[in-house]
Amino acid sequence: MRALSGVNRVVGNVFAWLALAIVLVCFTVVVQRYAFSTTQVWMQDLYVWLNGAMFTAVAGFALLRDDHVRVDIFYRPATLRTKALIDMIGVVIFIVPYCWVIYSYGMPYVQRSWRLYEASPNVGGMPGFFVLKSFILLFGLLILLQGIAMIARSVLILGGREDLVPENLRYGHGKE
Template sequence: MSSLVTFGRCTIKLIDTLNEQIGRGTSWLTLILVIVSVTVVILRYCFNIGSIAAQESISYMHALIFMLGTAYTLKHNAHVRVDIFYHRFNEKTQGWVDFLGTLFLLIPVCLFIIVSSWDYVADSWAIQESSRNSGGLPAVYLLKSTIIVMAGLLLLQAISLAIKSLFSALGISLNTAS
């Protein structure tokens, strides 16, 4: 039992560290997004200079912020929740609710996203899809690939959450051997 607990703790630490680093790195895209957006507006309305690539880069960054920040947000328990009963439950019951919700809702949704988007992304890679607009950004297939990356990172974070929740439900500490 103690080796399983140790394995669980190591798995949690590895996944949480990965998503923490990706989330922190992705957060810098928000600043870059604002700078590029302001630059595009100034160039367009003050100097009558337009750039389709710059405009598309705003959409790319916006998508990346959400796609790569999803698992980070789950790690920090910051996703929107409708909490009618949950806050009244004790820690063990909350652990069971989180574990079962993760096991039967979140993990299947992540797997569904991966499976259902696989051909969509593969087709984009097969034709090396680029922007439909002249002067737009190439490599749309890379952006579409973030759908699978998002679901994969979210799936990993769901595994971490499931282990944490199961530990909580069973009264196993995350920090010390119990």
């Protein structure tokens, strides 16, 4: 549980810094366009690609921090055991099948892109679009890893061993 959540914590903290890069690149593109009447297509690709990479890479981190969308009208006031049960059922019914769909449909898509060394569809755009498409699979993997960590936490809580759940992974403590 610690290791799986730790992976998402590290990836999330690293890739969150892409937000700064996105702002800087986007600002540069705007200044080039409006102040100098010029633009670089590859830079326009860059901030869109950075955005895609960031949001797919930090999805597991958002799940770890409980920053995802949920109907809190039932979940928030629930007991610890009920939350654990809801999380376990949610992972098994929704997250695991969703990750399987991402993998089964995404893998051929990403493999094809790598075979072709796919580049930007924009003339003058960036090479290496296949790398960005690989983030689709990374997204599914990180979500699945966090789902497995959630199941482990739920098993401990339902088994009456919430004392074994690390402090930073307890309900309401995932936020930094």
